[in-house]
Amino acid sequence: MVTVDTGYAESMTDAPLWSFLGPAGTFTEMALRQVAPLNVELDPCQDVPTALDRVRSRAAEAAVVPMENSVEGGVNATLDNLVASTPLVITAEMAVPITFVLAGRPGTRLEDVTGISTHPHAWAQCRGWVHHNLPEARYVAGTSTSAPAQALANGEEAGYQAVLCNALAAQTYGLEVIAGGVADNPDAVTRFVKVTRPGRVGEPSGADKTTLMVQLPHNHSGALLNMLEQFSARGVNLSRIESRPVGDSLGRYRFSLDIEGHVREERVQAAFIGLHRTCPMVRFLGSYPRLDARPVTVLAGTSDKDFVVARSWVADVLEGRAL
Ligand SMILES: O=C(O)C(=O)C[C@]1(C(=O)O)C=C[C@@H](O)C=C1
Incomplete structure (x- = not known):
């Protein structure tokens, strides 16, 4: 031997x-x-x-x-x-x-x-x-x-x-x-x-991916569509989505996702907030540089600056300063 x-x-x-x-x-x-x-x-x-x-x-x-x-x-x-x-x-x-x-x-x-x-x-x-x-x-x-x-x-x-x-x-x-x-x-x-x-989560590189697991509300028609809309409304692209059984009974699934972007970016945070409001479980599994180093495409109206400007306009509305 x-x-x-x-x-x-x-x-x-x-x-x-x-x-x-x-x-x-x-x-x-x-x-x-x-x-x-x-x-x-x-x-x-x-x-x-x-x-x-x-x-x-x-x-x-x-x-x-x-x-x-x-x-x-x-x-x-x-x-x-x-x-x-x-x-x-x-x-x-x-x-x-x-x-x-x-x-x-x-x-x-x-x-x-x-x-x-x-x-x-x-x-x-x-x-x-x-x-x-x-x-x-x-x-x-x-x-x-x-x-x-x-x-x-x-x-x-x-x-x-x-x-x-x-x-x-x-x-x-x-x-x-x-x-x-x-x-x-x-x-x-x-x-x-x-x-x-x-x-503590590091800074974005500009070419990042974020992985998360999301469980949808049970027996809720349109739950999957609602989850996907949280991303599409903020211009966040998905690069992988897989369903995994929750394990406690038949017909209950959670979704493993990779999205393009970093959790320090405003549009990703906005999607996360939407998920957290509407889904019983959201688990953040990391933001990290993409293997291919390809910069993420940020659609018009979804950059960090767009969110900051929009938030400051809302603040102006609240103070009676907005025209
Ligand atoms: O068994 C190995 O060598 C592994 O690293 C695991 C693993 C896998 O889990 O897919 C990795 C790559 C190959 O696809 C086959 C097996």
């Missing part, structure tokens, strides 16, 4: 500790490396809730977790956990292009493979390839793409001879690539987020 040294040292320094979906070699680790300070200490966790709880309990300074995949959609474990307990906020987003290799212990051939393990999101992105190349292969769910790779390297696997992981993980665990470029969609991308404990 080979025990793989992943190179993570025990914490002996003041370096910041960041938790992430591990073990070593996940796509999440690749995303973390894009934004972490050079002296970061890595805290690999077996699932997303554990990584986020490490930040809540102050064991870690930040967590990096997957948020959405261009093929498979939102990562429910992340969307749901962010509102499940003590608040956390997103402070950065990262994107990683996703390509897989099929890897096994050295000497494994394609025809030896009767079982494959990987993360369910990865499986969803390779289903077509497997159906075409290994139609008889059984799927064994993994907690990440690199957890089954590590188990295979250590001789601890059950029911599979190959894994779908990234090329770096295959190398890390001394596995051999049986097939490269495995993907049903070669342009697949996963978006990851860096999450921290809430603090």
Whole structure:
């Protein structure tokens, strides 16, 4: 049996500790490396809730977790956990292009493979390839793409001879690539987020995104339209909307949203106030710079200045000064 040294040292320094979906070699680790300070200490966790709880309990300074995949959609474990307990906020987003290799212990051939393990999101992105190349292969769910790779390297696997992981993980665990470029969609991308404990919100960059979760009033016709109008009336564009079941009974949903803009901007605050007045739950999940750095389009009549001028006109009305 080979025990793989992943190179993570025990914490002996003041370096910041960041938790992430591990073990070593996940796509999440690749995303973390894009934004972490050079002296970061890595805290690999077996699932997303554990990584986020490490930040809540102050064991870690930040967590990096997957948020959405261009093929498979939102990562429910992340969307749901962010509102499940003590608040956390997103402070950065990262994107990683996703390509897989099929890897096994050295000497494994394609025809030896009767079982494959990987993360369910990865499986969803390779289903077509497997159906075409290994139609008889059984799927064994993994907690990440690199957890089954590590188990295979250590001789601890059950029911599979190959894994779908990234090329770096295959190398890390001394596995051999049986097939490269495995993907049903070669342009697949996963978006990851860096999450921290809430603090004073920073200043807008001019190219920002805000994430929030909103629960609508129950059995209220037009509730979804009313929620969307809070944004459209203030010229706030939505870049993602997903429904998630509340969980207590059938037919109750909340909505996970990304909007273009920063909570320090007047039009976003005006939309937030409208939501708070009309929805039973609104959870702010962070304003942070957009990955593509594309400045947000501010429609005529919705700039901060427009709001300030309008408010001062109302003040004049109240004082009898407005003409
Ligand atoms: O398992 C990993 O390597 C992860 O980082 C998780 C994850 C995901 O949750 O979608 C990230 C990217 C890929 O789409 C497959 C799996």
